[in-house]
Amino acid sequence: MATHTETANYSGRKFTISRKDGQQNKEGDPYFFEWIKDIPQLPPTSKRIFETRPKKDKTDYFELFQKIDGYFVGAAKREVNYGDKSQTNLWVFMVDGEEDYTLDFGTFEGRYAMDFEKRLLDPNFDASKRISLQPYAIFNKDSNRWNIGVSVYSGPNKLEAKVDSAHLVGLPQAEEEKLRNGTSNWYFDKPAAWLWEQLNTRVLEKLIGDPVSFKQVEKVAMPAPDDYPTDAPPVDYTQGAQPDDGMPF
Numbered sequence: 001m002a003t004h005t006e007t008a009n010y011s012g013r014k015f016t017i018s019r020k021d022g023q024q025n026k027e028g029d030p031y032f033f034e035w036i037k038d039i040p041q042l043p044p045t046s047k048r049i050f051e052t053r054p055k056k057d058k059t060d061y062f063e064l065f066q067k068i069d070g071y072f073v074g075a076a077k078r079e080v081n082y083g084d085k086s087q088t089n090l091w092v093f094m095v096d097g098e099e100d101y102t103l104d105f106g107t108f109e110g111r112y113a114m115d116f117e118k119r120l121l122d123p124n125f126d127a128s129k130r131i132s133l134q135p136y137a138i139f140n141k142d143s144n145r146w147n148i149g150v151s152v153y154s155g156p157n158k159l160e161a162k163v164d165s166a167h168l169v170g171l172p173q174a175e176e177e178k179l180r181n182g183t184s185n186w187y188f189d190k191p192a193a194w195l196w197e198q199l200n201t202r203v204l205e206k207l208i209g210d211p212v213s214f215k216q217v218e219k220v221a222m223p224a225p226d227d228y229p230t231d232a233p234p235v236d237y238t239q240g241a242q243p244d245d246g247m248p249f
Contacts, residue, residue, distance in 0.1 A: 012099050012100035012101060012102070013034060013099065013100075013101050013102070014034065014035070014101070014102045014103075014104070015032040015033060015034050015065070015068065015101060015102070015103045015104065016032070016033050016103075016104045016106070017030050017031070017032060017033070017103075017104075017105060017106060017112055017135045017150075018030065018031065018033045018062075019031075019137075020049075020051065020064060021051065023053055027137075027139070029137065030135040030136065030137050030148075031049070031064040031065060031066060031135070032064070032065040032066075032067075032068050032103070032133075032135065033051070033062045033063075033064060034062060034063050034064075034065065035060065035061070035062055036050075036061050036062060036063050037061070038061060039052065039061050048063065049063065049064040049065075050062065050063055050064065051064055066134055067132055067133060067134045068094070068101065068103065068132075068133050069096070069130050069131060069132040069133070070094040070095055070096035070099075070101060070130060070131070071094060071095050071096065071127070071130060071131070072092070072093075072094055072120070072127060072131050072207075073093050073094060073095050073100075073207070074092075074093040074204065074207065075090060075091065075092045075093065075199065075204065076090075076091050076093070077089070077090060077091075077108055077196070078090075078091050080104075087107050087108075088107065088108040089104055089105065089106055089107055089108060089113070090104075090105040090106070090107075090108050090113035090116070090117070091103065091104055091105070092105060092116065094131075103133070105150070108192055108196075109188040109189060109192040111148045111149055112135060112148065112149065112150055113192075114188070114191065114192055114195055115148070115149030115150050115161050116133075116149070116150045116152065117195040117196065117198075117199050118160075118161035118165075118168060118171075118195065119150070119152040119159035119160065119161045120152070120159065120199060120203055121167045121168065121195070121198055121199065121202055121203070122154075122157075122159040122160050122161075122165070122167055123167060124154055124157040124158075124159055125154045125159055125203070126154050126155060126157075127203075127206075127207050129154050129155035130154075130155065131152060131153060131154050132152070132153040133150055133151070133152055134150065134151045135149070135150050135151075136148070136149060136150070136151055149161060170194070171191055171194055171195070172190040172191045172194050173191065174186050174187060174188045174190075174191060175187045175190065
């Protein structure tokens with residue numbers, strides 16, 4: 001398989017996770033979004049999915065993908081600057097033949113990022129096999145909660161992220177801060193830090209050697225938020241990155 005070091009120049013295709021028709025529907029299905037210059041002219045029978053997002057002074061165009069597959073070759077924390085705001089995101093690097101992909105999984109302590117890391121810690125992950133990724137957001141009417149994460153296959157094996165999975169023993173729980181008005185703040189910094197450290201030790205070191213540069217947060221300038229598909233799904237903070245793994249795919 002092709003391999004890259006963390007210092008490689010990932011200049012290929014770039015993807016984010018966002019909701020389909022997210023400007024109007026915050027509960028739409030999540031897809032991988034890739035910015036494109038224009039929507040191509042295609043026959044009516046084409047199954048490709050595109051989205052137009054008008055802004056105040058311009059219009060952005062994206063192609064949407066349910067799944068992305070290739071070979072996992074690395075991950076990194078990036079302090080992303082969106083205009084006057086910044087946050088630390090998880091970036092995942094993949095290759096497929098001569099193409100390389102950068103996948104922005106959003107905030108480092110978010111459910112897409114943490115769920116992906118949980119699954120890569122599954123002993124069934126094999127870096128020599130292709131992985132297939134599909135973001136999901138499923139509303140459970142019985143519990144009134146969203147199950148949000150990224151379904152991952154390594155070859156034919158579905159990688160798990162169940163709370164009681166043996167490979168997640170020692171994972172700290174999110175911390176709750178009860179407020180005087182009866183609501184709570186939830187903090188996921190400790191489980192996020194644990195997952196990142198375990199990913200470095202169990203996966204990245206075996207893949208590329210000592211990943212010193214992976215542990216250092218690099219600052220990256222990005223367009224302001226209205227130029228970037230970062231619409232967020234409804235969040236159930238009590239669940240954190242702990243979705244039910246009984247996904248139908």
